[in-house]
Amino acid sequence: MMVAEERRAPAGVATTGDEAGVEVAVRIRGLGKHFGTGEQRVQALRSIDWDVFAGQLTMIVGPSGCGKTTLLSVIAGILDGDEGEVSIFGEPLDRMSDRARTRFRATNIGFVFQQYNLLPALTAAENAAIPLVIAGWRRDQAVRRASEVLASIGMGKKLANLPSQLSGGQMQRVAIARALVHEPRLLVCDEPTAALDHETGQTVMQLLRDAAVRPDRAVIVVTHDNRVFQFGERIAHMDDGRIVRLEQRAASQPSLSDFSPLL
Ligand SMILES: Nc1ncnc2c1ncn2[C@@H]1O[C@H](COP(=O)(O)OP(=O)(O)OP(=O)(O)O)[C@@H](O)[C@H]1O
Ligand SMILES: [Mg+2]
DSSP states (O other), X not given: OHHHHHHHSOTTBOOSGGGTTOBEEEEEEEEEEEESOGGGOEEEEEEEEEEEETTSEEEEEOOTTSSHHHHHHHHTTSSOOSEEEEXXXXXXXXXSOHHHHHHHHXXXXXXXXXXOOOOTTSOHHHHHHHHHHHTTOXXXXXXXXXXXXXXXXXXXXXXXXXXXXXXXXXXXXXXXXXXXXXXXXXXXXXXXXXXXXXXXXXXXXXXXXXXXXXXXXXXXXXXOOGGGGGGOSEEEEEETXXXXXXEEOOOOSOSSXXXXXXX
């Protein structure tokens, strides 16, 4: 069995198949998660074993309600699994104290939520600057840097707008800038292109791809949008709480584009 073989390998390094020597960004073993009790009980994740490789953009696809957001939330340390193990770049999330996990997440993980989760009283640039402020940057420097990232995704004219003064696609771009601004090693994105027109969606996916294709980084994207499948090297197909199929494809986009100097 692949899983047993990999357990004998040194932590964090894959030894099977064509992934030999590639670092494992996310290692998941026996992960289960349910919500509710009795009649309301839903088994959202069923004994998931999965390795996400570094240096790649990995996509998760599957029908509504199959567990995609739940899986991303556990990977990002926002939600606890019921059982099983999740390690990020060799660090076991499930064995960390709450405090250590919060600190680890703030430094290493960026999350683009399905519902943008912007703070309503802060401008676009201030929202995007939050991870840098948390990391101890001076506020004006953090806002300046966040403004550069926003400008690179066509939001240069909306820096001072509040979320209530932005369209859905613009709010999504602020959420993406916020997730990218501190250059996290692991970026997880829930439907990042759902509210975007084709061209902006392609720009955003190229940005996410550029963030992924480094040996010590990884990006995971949940999507229904088949226009963006071309950006992923691997696609995990989920159904009813399980990963039912892993698809390997050659990403057709260049590894590092020159229109993303920020990452
Ligand atoms: N907080 C919660 N309380 C109760 N049930 C939940 C909760 N969050 C998710 N679920 C249930 O768990 C299952 C998986 O939900 P999840 O949000 O992970 O699906 P999804 O694949 O992201 O769907 P979508 O494509 O619609 O976003 C669903 O049946 C959902 O109703
Ligand atoms: Mg979802």
